[in-house]
Amino acid sequence: MGDVIKVSNLTKNFGKIKAVTELSFNVRQGQVYGFLGQNGAGKSTTMRMLLTLIRPDSGDIEIFGQNLNRHRKSILRNTGAIIEKPDLYKYLSGIENLRLFATMSGARVSEKKLMEQLEQVGLAERAHSKVKTYSQGMKQRLGIATALVHDPDLVILDEPTNGLDPQGIADIRKLILHLGREKNKTLLISSHLLSEVEQVADAMLIIDKGKKLVEGKVEDLFDPSETILELRIEEGLTGLEKIKNSSLDAMIQESRNNSIFLKVHQKDVKEILETVLKMDIGLISFNTKHSLEDYFLKLTSGYSYAETSSNRTF
Amino acid sequence: MLKLLRIELFKIFKRPRTYIAFGAIAAIVILIQVALKYDGKSYVDLLLNNLSDSFELSDEYKNKLLNGYLICFVILNTLLIQMPLLVALIAGDSIAGEANMGTLRLSMSRPVSRTQYMTVKFLASVIYTLALLVWMAMLALFGSMLIFGTNDMVVFRSDGIEQMRHFDVLWRYFAAFGYAAVALTTVAALAFLLSVFAENSIGPIIATMSIVIVFTILSEMNIPLYDNTIKPYLFTSHMVAWKGFFYVKADAMGTTINGSIENLPAILKSLSILFIYIIIFFGTAVCVFRKKDILT
Amino acid sequence: MKKIMVLLLILVSIKGINAQTAEELINRVRMKLDKVNDYEAKGKMRTNVIFIKAPVANVKVYFKKPNKLRINNENGISFIPKGSVNINLNNIFFNSAAFTIIDGGKETGSGNRILKLLPEDEAAGVVLSTLYIDEKNAVIRKAKITTKESGTYELEMTYGRYISYGLADKFIFSFNTKEYKLPKGITFDYDDGTKKENSSDQLKNKKGRVELIYSEYKINKGVPDAVFG
The missing domain is CATH 3.40.50.300 (P-loop containing nucleotide triphosphate hydrolases)
Structure with missing residues (x-):
């Protein structure tokens, strides 16, 4: 065609x-x-x-x-x-x-x-x-x-x-x-x-x-390996420290306030969440979205993940 | 093309605003007719003031004088000055109105060429103008003929009197209405041109009226500096030439020659100047519109 | 001296034989006109006034004794000049019961007798009427009527079939007009570029003329008063 x-x-x-x-x-x-x-x-x-x-x-x-x-x-x-x-x-x-x-x-x-x-x-x-x-x-x-x-x-x-x-x-x-x-x-x-x-x-x-x-x-753009996992944790820096010291460190994209953004493959989300829970970092909520969305927003408006994703819940 | 024209006419005649003009004409015509029916004598006295010493001017005579033909002449003189506004109301809205409503982009993304669209739009404005004139003719001419009857027509000019037989009048009105149609089409073409530049219809309507008013003032002023330089080229100077159909030729004895026109070449010249204006206005409008980015 | 006396006698006697006195002539004219009690005439009227372009009008003229006259344009409009009532020649005599007649002798060329009539009535509108009378036919060929208020009218008559009644087939009526001018505001003028031939000089010559050509008279057949309005 x-x-x-x-x-x-x-x-x-x-x-x-x-x-x-x-x-x-x-x-x-x-x-x-x-x-x-x-x-x-x-x-x-x-x-x-x-x-x-x-x-x-x-x-x-x-x-x-x-x-x-x-x-x-x-x-x-x-x-x-x-x-x-x-x-x-x-x-x-x-x-x-x-x-x-x-x-x-x-x-x-x-x-x-x-x-x-x-x-x-x-x-x-x-x-x-x-x-x-x-x-x-x-x-x-x-x-x-x-x-x-x-x-x-x-x-x-x-x-x-x-x-x-x-x-x-x-x-x-x-x-x-x-x-x-x-x-x-x-x-x-x-x-x-x-x-x-x-x-x-x-x-x-x-x-x-x-x-x-x-x-x-769309299927190419929405690459599953480009999923963003947002973790909201309790006050204090210990949570972030714990993650930084773990194997998840390489996945951190950004951290702000009490949110940590990890870039993961969609299929690994479950496994990562289990790991995080075991680490006892005081997880309040989590949220996943495709990086394209943030990419789009970031590129087109200059917003950061944190500002745009704060009101999104999974 | 015919289908498109039908659409444009459908749009024009479906709008309430269109009928304002018809209503306004009816109102003015009827007001003048009523006024002259009940107080026509004082108007005639005004015209005859100068002659009362030399001529027998009985009431019966004045009644004969104030017949449908003279009434229509008075109405045309009063009304044709206002007509440009009514014409601009529709022609000025032609393109700008569509731009303002946002329908221009819808129309122009259809398989209709811009030249075709402009032609159809302009034709629709012209047909509307003609409809106004036909309406006016019905009320002002035939209405007055019905109410006041017909007789010989006497046209009072500032330095002379033109008199023509009753059977020698009607064709002059048809010619005058035909001429007025061309004159008003010139105004329509101007409003149409301005309409291309604007994104709402108020602008072109006001601009058209302003131009007509300024030009008319210039045309009417007797300033030697303008008489031979600007005046002959202003379209407003030529818009009133329809009156020439009511000026007759006389033989050496001062007798009206039936069916004659005092200065036909002058009328034809004015007519061609108006046509040139129409072509320039419309041509420019089409050229501009063809190149225009439609952003509204 | 004797010779002069003889010459004078001869002159007087010639006059007595060949000519009539002014009074006699006026009486003959009046008697002729008196035969007409009323008439209705059809005719064509041309108006020739410098500032009017008027078509030829078909008119009907009605007359009834003593001095009713009406010019009607039944299917049109005509500017009828004031004083046109004087085309009724009776009017000349009606204006005043008595007048002084001055014999003006004969007009050179036409041979018409010139008589000047001065009304004795001080209040009369007419100040002086000068008549040019065809003695043979006892008809007025020409008349100049000077009025107190409307200036001088002139009448010229051509006779034909109705000469026995003293009724003319053709009248030319000349009169004075006032200068004509209307403000442009009420006339809605349009200048069509035609150069006006009437120069200011001509406009000052404010003589108007009306020409009436009668095609037919109906004499003494009765005319209802209603037509005179």
């Missing part, structure tokens, strides 16, 4: 601000591709360039094996997208919005199909209400419906779960998995939360300040 999106050396500056620098990545047919980065990292700019909303300063974009500039219409006919929060025509009803965007995509969609689409995102009952009466979540779902209304092969969703409640987030996740696994669509999904992407994506790209940090398949 070939590449649906092929981006090479994409660069865009807004005056002195370097929005995207020499960015290259490929999205393969049928992949759910996660696009990660803090707010302002250049995700939206990149996605806008993929949709011809922004003209790159340099670099090439190929979609469906065709140059985007030269085959803009045929590519966009087969692409569905929402960028940032989907603002729709508030004075029109849900179904009117949907019909309008279907027509703009050059698709003939029957009223029955439109209703089905709305049903898929749980808006069938409100199809004829004006969008201004919709909640943020409903607008988000209608936005996704407009991206899918012409049945495109490539779906680009920018922060699709932004502003949604937990149930809404779960629904969207389900929809993405359904599109990717069952409908075999190619999806490019951006987020500033790794946890959101890792659950649905096959591959991902992390960017910061417009530059690529990491790219790869």
Whole structure:
């Protein structure tokens, strides 16, 4: 299966601000591709360039094996997208919005199909209400419906779960998995939360300040030997001393306040915990997470393990 | 293309704001009609003041004078000055409004070329302008003809009187409305151009009105310095040329020549200047928009 | 001396034979006009005023004794000048019951007899009427009427089929107009670039002219009073 999106050396500056620098990545047919980065990292700019909303300063974009500039219409006919929060025509009803965007995509969609689409995102009952009466979540779902209304092969969703409640987030996740696994669509999904992407994506790209940090398949990126084990211990330095004097010393990544961070292989966690308990260091709690998450946060925000992980419990 | 145009018109005519303009026109027209119905005599007296010494001016005569055709002329003169605002309200919102709502990025990531999109948007604004004028014609012309009846039309100018037979008037109105359509399309094109640069619709609407007002003041001022330098090139100087259709030619005896226009070449020249403005405004708008990064 | 007396006698007698006195002539004219009790006439009216461009108007003119006259443009609008009532020539005599007649002799060229009528009534609006009378047909060919307030009117008549009633087929009525000017604020002017031919000199020449050409008279068939409003 070939590449649906092929981006090479994409660069865009807004005056002195370097929005995207020499960015290259490929999205393969049928992949759910996660696009990660803090707010302002250049995700939206990149996605806008993929949709011809922004003209790159340099670099090439190929979609469906065709140059985007030269085959803009045929590519966009087969692409569905929402960028940032989907603002729709508030004075029109849900179904009117949907019909309008279907027509703009050059698709003939029957009223029955439109209703089905709305049903898929749980808006069938409100199809004829004006969008201004919709909640943020409903607008988000209608936005996704407009991206899918012409049945495109490539779906680009920018922060699709932004502003949604937990149930809404779960629904969207389900929809993405359904599109990717069952409908075999190619999806490019951006987020500033790794946890959101890792659950649905096959591959991902992390960017910061417009530059690529990491790219790869999720199973490769989430290397089990890169698991972080956090140990919270009682006051006093004896606990840390005891660990430093043990065989675990080599695994220590960082220690701060009453937490010690060890880099371990996932399969060794149980064994290490048993060892720690035997050492009687006054363990209060422990927590594991993948180093990528911290790596992501650290790289993209400069936070340390301690500051970000303190409120995470396993 | 036709489908896209239908979408744009659908959007325009689904918005409550669109009908503000229709309501405003109806209100102004009806207010003037009511005023002239009940107090038209004092207005006519004002016009005839100069003539009362030399001519028999009976009440019956004044009633004949104040017929639907003259009423419509008064209304057009009053209303066409306000129309640019109503046109800018929609044309200025055309692109900026979409940018503001965030729908521009949704629309422009669809397989529609930017030139096509701009053309359709502009056409929709023009159709809206035409709809306003048709609405105005219905109320101001046909409404007045119905309420006040028809008769010969007498147009009072500051230094003379133009009189034409009743059968020689209606076509002049059609020509005048046609001309007004072009004049207002010029305003629409200006608002449309400004709309490309803005991210909310208030800016272009206010900017359009400001330009129209400043230019109109310049056009109206009698300053020799501007008369031959700036004035002939201001589009506002040419927007009022529709009135030329109500100025007639006379023979050596001072008799009106039916079906004549005093200075048709001047009207045609004004018309072509307006067309040039439209092409420049719209062309620039398309060029700018084609290169624009859509960040909203 | 004798010779002079003879010459004078001869002159007086010639006058007595070939010419009539001013009073007689006026009476003949009046008697002729008196035959008309009323009329309704159809005609075309052209207005020629420097500041008015007016179309040719189809008018109906109604007259009823002694001095009712009305010019109606039934399917249009016409500026009817004040004093146009004087196209009813009876009016000249109606203005004043008695007047002094000054015989002005004959007009060179046309041979019309010039008579000047001075109303004896001090309150009369007309100060002086000068009539140019065709003696043979006992009709007024030309008249100048000077009024106290509206200046001088001039009338020129051309007779045809209705000469026996003293009714003209064509009238040219000249009158004075005031200078015309309206503030631009109420006129919504637009300068279409046409150069106004009326130079200021012409504007000062504030003579207006109305030309009435009658196609048909209905004489003494009765005219209801209502038409005179």
